[in-house]
Amino acid sequence: MKTSPRCWAEVDLEALRGNLAWIRHRVGPRVKILTVVKADAYGHGLKQIAALLMQSGTDIFGVANLAEAQAIRSVGEGWPILMLGACLPDEVETAVRDAVRPTISSLVEAQAFSAAANRLRQLLPVHVKVDTGMGRLGIEAARATELLHRIGKLPGLALAGLYTHYASAEDDPKFSRAQARRFQRLLDELADAGIRVPLIHANNSAALLHQPQTQFNLVRPGLLVYGVLPPGQRRDKSVFQKHLRPALSFKCRVSLVKTIAKGASLSYGRTFVAPRPMRVAILTAGFGDGYLRAGSNRARVLVGGQRCRVLGRITMDQMLVDVSRVDGIAPGDEAVLIGRQAGEVITANELAAWCRTIPWEVLTAITYRVPRLYRGSQAA
Incomplete structure (x- = not known):
């Protein structure tokens, strides 16, 4: 029986083709x-x-x-x-x-x-x-x-x-x-x-x-x-971002949803203690997949089309997020680490900022055990 991946990256080849075409237009044919x-x-x-x-x-x-x-x-x-x-x-x-x-x-x-x-x-x-x-x-x-x-x-x-x-x-x-x-x-x-x-x-x-x-x-x-803008003080998002489309999305799944009591601690080192009763989703991605541990207690992911905060330390294969305000979440549901879900988006630049690093590291950190799934007319 074929199973779906637990953690994967989707690469939009048409987005990449369009980005190169825009660069060609910008620099000229010579x-x-x-x-x-x-x-x-x-x-x-x-x-x-x-x-x-x-x-x-x-x-x-x-x-x-x-x-x-x-x-x-x-x-x-x-x-x-x-x-x-x-x-x-x-x-x-x-x-x-x-x-x-x-x-x-x-x-x-x-x-x-x-x-x-x-x-x-x-x-x-x-x-x-x-x-x-x-x-x-x-x-x-x-x-x-x-x-x-x-x-x-x-x-x-x-x-x-x-x-x-x-x-x-x-x-x-x-x-x-x-x-x-x-x-x-x-x-x-x-x-x-x-x-x-x-x-x-x-x-x-x-x-x-x-x-x-x-x-x-x-x-x-x-x-x-x-399709990613270099971060920095000179970036003008309104001018350039409309011409570019990020080619990569990084996704995983919900493995378990549980309710925790006020005062419960989460993950290694007990760096997060619940200030109130909460619903928590465990996700099938961690630093072994290239999701940077520096995002612990800081980063956001998309679950059910909403931004959900990472709780506690990110571990090798799993992470925990707050889904207290998201209804109907169940094991097997998709979670988006970089990319779009419903009307929301998380960019590589955002994740880099949460991790106090740069988008180059965020993208190249994604490890070999994360399959790349190609979308578009040239996908093999």
């Missing part, structure tokens, strides 16, 4: 789109999302590691893949063999890729990253021109791109403008030196919304593709 699909496509399921994006107009995929690149290759050949993370020394030859475009931050890295490309008799396109203020990967802007000169002389390498990454495009326009100026000065210096780079990119999702002047000829949306 700007290429690198779609970021790190961390299992932000928890949406890498292979299924890659297949959809291949049919929906993405130009390049952005990944964190070689395993993600190989997963994309298993879906379809031919798409350029940029590895946004650093390539470890023992991964260099595999990256060259699999035609994964690496991010270069130093001459040592460039020389290693050149040697591997020569051994394998391949010409490898590479992107150089410039650190303008993020402080992670990337060469200092003052040293970038010399690195590009040296790469131009290394056999087996083709300079395909140059990029930087904003540290706080959603919150700090002043610092973002300073980063943009540093990057532009480098571009001017390269132009004066006669160094031409085919692809120039800086804008992530937040910068794509707020800094169109630095979109250059490639943008790197991640969160926006999945």
Whole structure:
């Protein structure tokens, strides 16, 4: 006998397709789109999302590691893949063999890729990253021109791109403008030196919304593709949210409904004590499914079309919620952790705020034991 899942995520492929179409409209036909699909496509399921994006107009995929690149290759050949993370020394030859475009931050890295490309008799396109203020990967802007000169002389390498990454495009326009100026000065210096780079990119999702002047000829949306706005002080929900639809819903079921007395305590640590008699529903989701424990006693879920507060500590496989004001709730009923039910909605940004974190963590935390159910014309 087939049973329904206890906890699952639904992914609306048509929403994702529409989000990418809106991004395409916003940046224009001459700007290429690198779609970021790190961390299992932000928890949406890498292979299924890659297949959809291949049919929906993405130009390049952005990944964190070689395993993600190989997963994309298993879906379809031919798409350029940029590895946004650093390539470890023992991964260099595999990256060259699999035609994964690496991010270069130093001459040592460039020389290693050149040697591997020569051994394998391949010409490898590479992107150089410039650190303008993020402080992670990337060469200092003052040293970038010399690195590009040296790469131009290394056999087996083709300079395909140059990029930087904003540290706080959603919150700090002043610092973002300073980063943009540093990057532009480098571009001017390269132009004066006669160094031409085919692809120039800086804008992530937040910068794509707020800094169109630095979109250059490639943008790197991640969160926006999945229909979620980057949080922060610069967000203008009324302007942008109407164009985007969240692709992912996160759901579970009611396993038991019980009445507790005033003074009864709930869950580990007894962090919630009932101030009055209450009706409580036990739900079939917990931090083992990726519902963050930080939402304990703070988050809300939808049951019976109403917002219900999480009570006590979220445990590995279960959580408790207050359904005192919701009629007719029974075991087997659906509960919505992220998404819509009746006329109510809970967003990834809301859940992130309750958990004092960011929507990227909320989405990518959803674990392997939560099946992804795909909806839409491309669902397999």
